Amino acid sequence: MRIMCLNGWGGRLHDALLPYVEATAPDILCLQEVIHSPASEKDWLTYRDGDHILPQRANFFRDVSRALPDHLAIFCPAAQGVLWDGDRSIPSQWGLATFVHRSLPIIGQVQGFVHKDYSPDGYGEHPRSRTAHGVRVYDPVANRPVSVTHMHGLRDLNGKADTPERAEQGMKLLGMSRILSTPQDLVVVCGDFNVEPGSETLAILSGDGLTELVTGRGFDGTRSSHYKKQVRFADYMLVNQEAAVKDFNVVRDPEVSDHCPLLLDL
Incomplete structure (x- = not known):
């Protein structure tokens, strides 16, 4: 079984992302930072937050769904705000998505918020609402259940240091994984946690018997060259x-x- 976890950056590099995902064909894709704008047929819209202006792939969820036609696509919104088509505002949902190959029976699911709750009237103040989703599938090749839970951790404008809110979201993520899985499951927990190595979030998860693979296997970061800040882990x-x-x-x-x-x- 192949599992991929990726923050899709709102689809900004969709010309590279879509063929890569299609060619790699993960059995389960855990995708964060997903845009869903069913009221618009535009390919691109603009996100505006003060001086923070970003192009967004308007229907990124639809795009990835089309690239993986043999997968069940599940979108989990954290908030609905607006993107912009010039001077016209377009309602748009933002959240994460899970894609599961149809050959894998889904025998359990869990969805919930690790920070705040659903925001229907705007993306809100930072740190904004954050959600998580998990699926429990049966792997017929290995003859075992596998549970996979992912989240997009909150963004704090002060940085990636430990905070009470981050500790709480770590506990909520662990709780969701525990609800989803049984003692015999192979358990995977992943996502863009928005924390650094040595964080309380990772300590909470590791304390429950989970082994972290990125730092544990010697990788020196998870950011591409498109990210210009010094902190390389997320x-x-x-x-x-x-x-x-x-x-x-x-x-x-x-x-x-x-x-x-x-x-x-x-």
Whole structure:
């Protein structure tokens, strides 16, 4: 079984991302920073937050769904705000998505918020609402259940240091994984956690018997060359049975986002 975790950067590099995802064909894709704007047929809209202005792939969720036609696509919104088509505002949902190959029976799901709650009237003040989603599937090849839970951790304008809010979201993420899985499951927890190595978030997860693979296997960061700041870590993947890992990689080439894909083969 192949599992990919990726912050899609709102689809800004979709010309590279879509063919890469299609060619790699993960059995489960955990995708964060996903845009869903069903009221618009535009390819691109603009996100505005003060001086922070970014192009956004208007229907990134639809684009990835079309690239993976053999997958069940599940979108989990954290908030609905507006993107801009020139001077015209377009309602747009923002969140994360999970794509599961149809050959894998989904035998359990969990969805919820790790920070705040759903915001229907705007993206809100930072740190904004953050959600998580998990699927429990049965792997017929390995003859075992596998549970995979991912989140997009909150963004704090003061940086990636430990905060009470981050500790709480770590506990909520762990709680969701526990609800989803049973003792015999192979458990995977992943996402863009928005924290650095040595964080309380990773300590909370590791304290429950999960092994972190990015730093544990010597990778020096999870950011691509499109990310210009010095802090190179954001994304993590943890497992409860490291012996089941056939291969794990932080993919540097191709560059499909300002984050690198995390690719796990079980």
